[in-house]
Amino acid sequence: MAMTPAAASPQSARIPPPGTPGMSGLATLAVAVVVVAALYLGREVFIPLVLAILLSFVLAPVVGFLRRVHLGRVPSVIAAVLLALGVILGIGGVIGLQVADLAKNLPQYQTTVQQKIEGLQQGVLGRANDLFRRLSHQVSEAQNKADTASGAAAGARGPGGEAPKPVLVKVQEPDPSPITLAEKVLGPIVEPLTTVGIVLVVVVFILMQREDLRDRIIRVFGANDLHRTTVAMDEAAGRLGTYFLAQLGMNAAFGVLIGLGLWTIGVPSPILWGVFSALMRFVPYIGAFISGLLPVALAAAVDPGWSMAIWTAALFLIVEPLFGHVIEPLLYGHSTGLSPFAVIVSTLFWGFLWGPVGLILATPFTVCLVVLGRHVERLEFLDVLLGDRPPLTPVENFYQRMLAGDPDEAQEQAELLLKERSLSSYYDEVALKALQLAANDYQRGVLNPQQLDTIRSLTQSLVEEFASRSDEEPEDDRKSSEKGEAEGSLAEKAHPKNEAVPGEAPPPEQRPPIWRGEAPVLCIAGRGPLDEAASTMLAQLLGKHGIGARVVPHEAVARGNIRTLDVEGAAMVCISYLDISGNPAHLRFLLDRLKRKLPGRPILVGLWPAEDAILTDQTLRRQVGADHYVASLRQAVEACLDVLRQECERAPQQPRLSVVPQADDETARV
Numbered sequence: 001m002a003m004t005p006a007a008a009s010p011q012s013a014r015i016p017p018p019g020t021p022g023m024s025g026l027a028t029l030a031v032a033v034v035v036v037a038a039l040y041l042g043r044e045v046f047i048p049l050v051l052a053i054l055l056s057f058v059l060a061p062v063v064g065f066l067r068r069v070h071l072g073r074v075p076s077v078i079a080a081v082l083l084a085l086g087v088i089l090g091i092g093g094v095i096g097l098q099v100a101d102l103a104k105n106l107p108q109y110q111t112t113v114q115q116k117i118e119g120l121q122q123g124v125l126g127r128a129n130d131l132f133r134r135l136s137h138q139v140s141e142a143q144n145k146a147d148t149a150s151g152a153a154a155g156a157r158g159p160g161g162e163a164p165k166p167v168l169v170k171v172q173e174p175d176p177s178p179i180t181l182a183e184k185v186l187g188p189i190v191e192p193l194t195t196v197g198i199v200l201v202v203v204v205f206i207l208m209q210r211e212d213l214r215d216r217i218i219r220v221f222g223a224n225d226l227h228r229t230t231v232a233m234d235e236a237a238g239r240l241g242t243y244f245l246a247q248l249g250m251n252a253a254f255g256v257l258i259g260l261g262l263w264t265i266g267v268p269s270p271i272l273w274g275v276f277s278a279l280m281r282f283v284p285y286i287g288a289f290i291s292g293l294l295p296v297a298l299a300a301a302v303d304p305g306w307s308m309a310i311w312t313a314a315l316f317l318i319v320e321p322l323f324g325h326v327i328e329p330l331l332y333g334h335s336t337g338l339s340p341f342a343v344i345v346s347t348l349f350w351g352f353l354w355g356p357v358g359l360i361l362a363t364p365f366t367v368c369l370v371v372l373g374r375h376v377e378r379l380e381f382l383d384v385l386l387g388d389r390p391p392l393t394p395v396e397n398f399y400q401r402m403l404a405g406d407p408d409e410a411q412e413q414a415e416l417l418l419k420e421r422s423l424s425s426y427y428d429e430v431a432l433k434a435l436q437l438a439a440n441d442y443q444r445g446v447l448n449p450q451q452l453d454t455i456r457s458l459t460q461s462l463v464e465e466f467a468s469r470s471d472e473e474p475e476d477d478r479k480s481s482e483k484g485e486a487e488g489s490l491a492e493k494a495h496p497k498n499e500a501v502p503g504e505a506p507p508p509e510q511r512p513p514i515w516r517g518e519a520p521v522l523c524i525a526g527r528g529p530l531d532e533a534a535s536t537m538l539a540q541l542l543g544k545h546g547i548g549a550r551v552v553p554h555e556a557v558a559r560g561n562i563r564t565l566d567v568e569g570a571a572m573v574c575i576s577y578l579d580i581s582g583n584p585a586h587l588r589f590l591l592d593r594l595k596r597k598l599p600g601r602p603i604l605v606g607l608w609p610a611e612d613a614i615l616t617d618q619t620l621r622r623q624v625g626a627d628h629y630v631a632s633l634r635q636a637v638e639a640c641l642d643v644l645r646q647e648c649e650r651a652p653q654q655p656r657l658s659v660v661p662q663a664d665d666e667t668a669r670v
């Protein structure tokens with residue numbers, strides 16, 4: 001038997017206090033700390049290894065193409081690695097030549113820089129500098145007076161009464177040996193070359209034994225669930241491959257466009273800045289703007305005026321937003337599956353651990369973590385925190401916003417969902433299910449009466465906001481359905497949808513007299529605290545399909561009040577229940593009272609939890625005695641429309657007036 005509001009009050013229920021973290025949580029935290037420390041301390045080993053793995057993702061399509069042209073495994077791998085090495089050396093050579101040429105011409109820009117500094121000093125900056133100089137002079141004079149007074153008091157003097165004179169000391173360094181000179185010259189070069197060599201060697205072995213490594217990883221981590229492991233590896237490989245290819249193409253195009261723009265403006269070494277911009281753009285969000293600082297500074301040093309610097313800054317401010325916010329979303333959209341916040345946080349984290357290399361590797365690493373979170377249950381929090389999928393379903397979001405007393409955000413979410421589904425689908429799949437969560441929490445004692453009243457009133461006001469909206473499938477959704485698109489939006493993937501209610505009620509002149517009133521359907525709320533809100537939704541949907549309805553609270557059909565119930569013009573009764581707790585006795589008694597009050601009227605029972613036993617158990621349905629049982633508002637509206645159509649077919653046809661012209665067209669016969 002369902003619990004009454006009094007019995008379900010929070011005072012009668014107790015919620016257990018939250019438990020303390022167990023050993024598993026502490027062990028997970030300890031493992032995370034150890035992993036982070038190992039990544040930081042072992043970065044000299046991990047960085048080449050990770051670079052090799054990521055480079056193998058980039059070269060794998062090249063190796064596959066060469067193997068398809070029957071070049072063989074070993075020649076294909078060697079050719080792909082040599083191609084990558086040639087590209088790296090070519091880019092390095094171009095950067096070196098451009099830097100050398102720029103360094104040779106830097107003295108020529110010294111005069112221009114000095115003139116601009118003098119011009120700034122004579123302007124507003126100069127006046128501000130004079131003000132600060134006078135202030136600092138006054139402060140220094142006061143400090144000198146204090147120092148003089150303290151020195152006189154101390155009497156710090158030498159033997160002859162004079163202050164000691166400082167002694168000049170000169171350090172003579174010996175001439176560097178050939179070994180020391182070689183270390184200074186080759187030291188900065190040896191480490192990058194060593195890293196490149198290690199990366200290329202590891203890449204060769206990975207590409208040579210890619211299938212063997214894949215099978216070993218599956219054996220170690222996923223032998224018990226081959227399907228999930230295979231799906232996770234395929235998803236990670238697909239996302240990383242798409243990300244690298246798309247980023248490589250986009251960044252190359254960005255660098256070419258920047259180089260051409262700087263060449264047109266007249267900035268020296270445009271190739272250098274184009275390559276530098278393309279490489280820096282691998283750093284999310286801020287890389288492109290950082291790469292624009294040096295060209296702007298160089299343009300300011302080259303041009304006697306400020307026009308070149310302004311044009312250079314405008315070039316970066318226009319091209320980067322164009323690529324980042326227009327071209328990239330059109331080309332590959334959410335290919336990484338990361339939220340912008342996750343990209344920023346991962347960039348800061350990996351940049352702290354591994355420096356500049358970590359900035360470039362941040363996004364690929366985070367992609368792998370998100371894939372793990374989607375396929376490993378214990379790591380699901382990674383997908384929630386870092387992924388781009390909605391953290392809350394529409395049902396949970398609706399309930400949370402109503403619980404927080406914020407109906408505006410709930411309505412905003414509803415407007416987004418209603419762009420791709422009907423109003424009845426939104427009520428069935430989002431609003432009713434959220435009310436079920438609230439009703440369950442109230443019965444468990446989680447919600448207090450004040451919170452329940454807030455949810456009830458806010459839901460009623462939200463339903464009233466949709467009074468002018470028709471219940472039909474959106475035009476855009478019909479077009480996408482006709483095209484047979486398999487993928488929906490994020491909101492649709494987060495929760496399914498039903499189709500809109502088909503058809504409309506017959507016109508009033510074709511209905512039986514009892515169905516012609518303003519409200520021929522009585523929508524009676526169950527005895528649950530939120531059943532009246534569900535009845536309000538049903539009454540609104542019936543009105544949108546041509547059948548008037550009015551909502552009756554459960555107190556009006558109680559044993560002591562049903563005698564005074566106004567049933568004039570009622571042709572059908574619809575009862576709404578969010579929960580009857582598996583005991584239909586009170587529902588059977590309610591139907592007995594309604595049958596005595598409204599003999600011969602069809603009665604429909606809507607049990608919105610679709611898994612209720614009454615919907616499937618024929619014995620329970622016969623015991624309750626209703627004429628129709630439905631599990632959704634859409635089915636309830638369809639059932640009412642079917643009953644009305646059947647009544648229209650059984651009703652005697654009214655005589656129709658027809659005018660028959662006479663022979664002389666002057667009189668008429670009815």
